[in-house]
Amino acid sequence: MSLISPACRDALQAWIDHGRAIQGQAEATLTAYRADVVEFLSFMTAHRGEPQGLGALEAVTTAEMRAWMAGLRGDGVGARSLARKLSAVKAFYRWLASREGFEPTAVLSVRPPKFQRKLPRPLAEDAARDVLDTVALQARDGWVAARDVAVVTLLYGCGLRISEALGLKGRDAPLPDVLRIVGKGDKERLVPVLPAARDAVQNYLALCPHPKEAxxxxxxxxxxxxxxxxxxxxxxxxxxxxxxxPSSATPHALRHSFATHLLAAGGDLRAIQELLGHASLSTTQAYTAVDTARLMEVYARTHPKA
Incomplete structure (x- = not known):
C-alpha cells in the first residue's frame, strides 16, 4: 500500500470497515475487495506517475479505466476475474462518491468483459439417491460410515454448504424441525430439517465413540x-x-442438486433463494438455466424430428 496516498489508504480502510460493520460482509470477501482496489489504486499511481489523492480519483476517466483493464488482460487475467475486480472497484467508487459528493459515472459506466457463466452441475435425482446409499460403503468403521451419511444427507436434504454442516455443534442435536444456519457474511437463515436428515444424525450419534459436547x-x-x-x-x-x-459429483454438487430438484418439483425461486442463503436472486436464477438446459437435452434426444 506504499504507492497509495494516505487519503486513499484511509478511504479504503473506511470502506472495508463499513462493509464489515454495516453490511456484515465476510472477511474473505473483504480481503478480496481490498486486494482488488489496492491493485487499481496502485495502477493509477503508476499510470499518472505519482500517488493520487481523493480529488484525482474523482477525475478518473473512462479511458483510464479501460487502460487499467487492458493492463490486467495483458497480464493474463481472465474475463471472469477481471469482472470481479471491476465489480470491487465500482463498489468502492459508489461508496466513495456518496461520501465525498461526486458523480462516479466514468467508473460505473464501464462494462465488464463478457464471459460464459458456469452453470451449477447437479446430480440427477437417482444419482443423488445412489450417493446417499453408497457413501456408507467407503468407510471401514460403522460410526464413520454413519457420520459420512449424516453429512451428505444434510448437504442434499437441507442444501447446506459443507462448511455449514461441519460448523454444527453438539448443542444442535437432536436436530430441530427448523435449523438456524449462519452462512456467508454471517447471514442467518432458517432451514427445514427433513426426518431423513434428523434420523441420519441421530444414527451417527448413537454409534460415535466420542462424547457429544455442547x-x-x-x-x-x-x-x-x-x-x-x-x-x-x-x-x-x-x-x-x-x-x-463425473468429477463434478462433489459435496457441493449435492447442494446444487437440492436446489435444482426443488425447482423441478415446482419450488418457488424466492423460497429456494432463502433456503440456500443467497444474497442475490440472480445467483439462484442460475438453477433455472440448468433446468432449461436439461429440458432441451431431453427434447433433442427424444423428439422424433430432432
Missing part, C-alpha cells in the same frame, strides 16, 4: 477432533468412482 463440533474426525472437509470430499470421490459419476 460446544464441540457435532461431527468428529477419527481421533475426536473436528471433522475436516477433505474427509467428506474423499468419501465422495470414492463414491463417484464406484458409481461411475
Amino acid at each position: 460446544d464441540a463440533p457435532l461431527f468428529r474426525g477419527v481421533r475426536g477432533g473436528p471433522l475436516r472437509a477433505n474427509a467428506i470430499q474423499s468419501a465422495m470421490a470414492k463414491t463417484r468412482l464406484q458409481l461411475g459419476l
